[in-house]
Amino acid sequence: MARLILFNKPHGVLSQFSDDGSGRPTLSSYIDVPGIYPAGRLDRDSEGLLLLTDDGKLQARIADPRYKKPKTYLVQVEGLPDDAALSALRTGITLKDGPTLPAQACRIAPPDLWPRVPPIRYRKSVPDAWIELIITEGRNRQVRRMTAHVGHPTLRLVRWRIGDRSLDGIAPGCWRDA
Template sequence: MANVLLFNKPFRVLSQFTDSEGRDTLASYVKEKGVYAAGRLDYDSEGLLLLTNDGNVQHQLAHPKFKMEKTYWVQVEGEISDEALNMLRKGVELKDGMTRPAKARAMPEPEIWPRNPPIRERKNQSTSWVEIKISEGRNRQVRRMTAAVGFPTLRLIRYAIGQWTLDGINQGEFKKAQINLPAPKRPSRSGANRSGKRAQQQRRSGPRR
């Protein structure tokens, strides 16, 4: 059983423990030994980041082939339209190709911590919030998706990864969780015996032509 830390990453904190440029890192918040981030969260994004002490768990949590759904709360410039939401749901054409269809809905402003520093708001431009769920992990994907449908992202918070959420975790803090991975599949004894018999028969009969 592996240990997993659910960390609520603040704005402008790197998803790593060291930085040659002197920027804020995980080392300022996480004192647990032997853990490292399972995946990444951009420097200018906030919210849920998973850390673990197990390489196999890290691979399963971070690798795109496992398609673990991630939920984002996104504050965008302007009042999000039904047309833009439908475009997100169908998939958006980006420079690196078409995205998979996302789950997208307008949502009320969540009750969350204030960002420091706050977002830049224009006096004559309203903002709105969108919940977006994706199972991909392209570079800055959510920001590029909202920009592509005409609503640039102002603030981005990752609320959930798979079964885990930010619930009960203050900004800059973490809580411990555990995960049980299924045991790797092994060939059945009967399958192994059949393979062995076929190999013996081929050796006896010689190479096929």
């Protein structure tokens, strides 16, 4: 039977088990389970749900965009996105690597999350807001590029859900079997 692990990846951790010589923390700093591999990635600056499995077919079904598994992100952005910005995200925008599929996007109240280490920069003169963004693709730094494209650079990015699996009840740096 396939093993599936839900891990709350902290900010600054690489989504791989081996270090590239940089001295940055990797998954091996948190998970000591042989034979599992990440199903997809989160960039070093992003936090949140990372699924790991020992089943190659399951790994492909989770990570491959052909399966259109929805991924939910809680995104703190610079500025206050208006209806036009959210509408652009909902209809799809064109990035340098082509058009994105339509996303679900809405403004949300600031979520009750753990403090980020290091904290997000705070600028008194520039407001920020939170949006929930649900995409079915998984391009490199896609959410960050999408929010920047509509004029609201990402300050904090937390992947909360992949399909029906969520971070609910998993502290940063912790994991549990699905």
